[in-house]
Amino acid sequence: xxxxxxxxxxxxxxxxxxxxxxxxxxxxxxxxxxxxxxxxxxxxxxxxxxxxxxxxxxxxxxxxxxxxxxxxxxxxxxxxxxxxxxxxxxxxxxxxxxxxxxxxxxxxxxxxxx
Numbered sequence: 001x002x003x004x005x006x007x008x009x010x011x012x013x014x015x016x017x018x019x020x021x022x023x024x025x026x027x028x029x030x031x032x033x034x035x036x037x038x039x040x041x042x043x044x045x046x047x048x049x050x051x052x053x054x055x056x057x058x059x060x061x062x063x064x065x066x067x068x069x070x071x072x073x074x075x076x077x078x079x080x081x082x083x084x085x086x087x088x089x090x091x092x093x094x095x096x097x098x099x100x101x102x103x104x105x106x107x108x109x110x111x112x113x114x
Contacts, residue, residue, distance in 0.1 A: 001078045008072035031110050035103065048083040049096030054103050063113055 013021050039047050055076070058064035066073045087093050107113050 001075055004071040004075040004078075008070070008075055011071060031107070031112070035106065045083055045086045046092060046096060046099075048079070049086045049093065050099040050103060052080075052083070053097050053100035057100065057104060058113060 013025055016024060055064065059066055066076065086096070104113060
């Protein structure tokens with residue numbers, strides 16, 4: 001699963017070359033570090049649910065397409081059973097949905113996922 005997640009993070013940048021690729025990777029890393037810093041005291045289950053709703057929104061709107069058999073599709077199919085029980089906790093589920101909306105808004109301020 002780690003290999004699939006690593007590959008999924010790199011795949012969107014493979015068609016870029018040179019300075020453009022490096023600049024975008026640095027930007028995404030900087031933004032990602034800022035986002036992750038706010039998650040240090042959150043339970044892993046809450047983070048996973050938030051990310052699930054974030055990705056679900058992107059795929060539902062076709063901002064992100066998970067191709068069958070892709071590294072991201074393989075990783076998400078393995079991850080879902082690990083945190084699926086979190087959807088049953090109504091309060092945690094509602095909080096994760098709100099946090100996913102906040103994450104999207106934060107990334108849109110950075111010019112991502114318009």
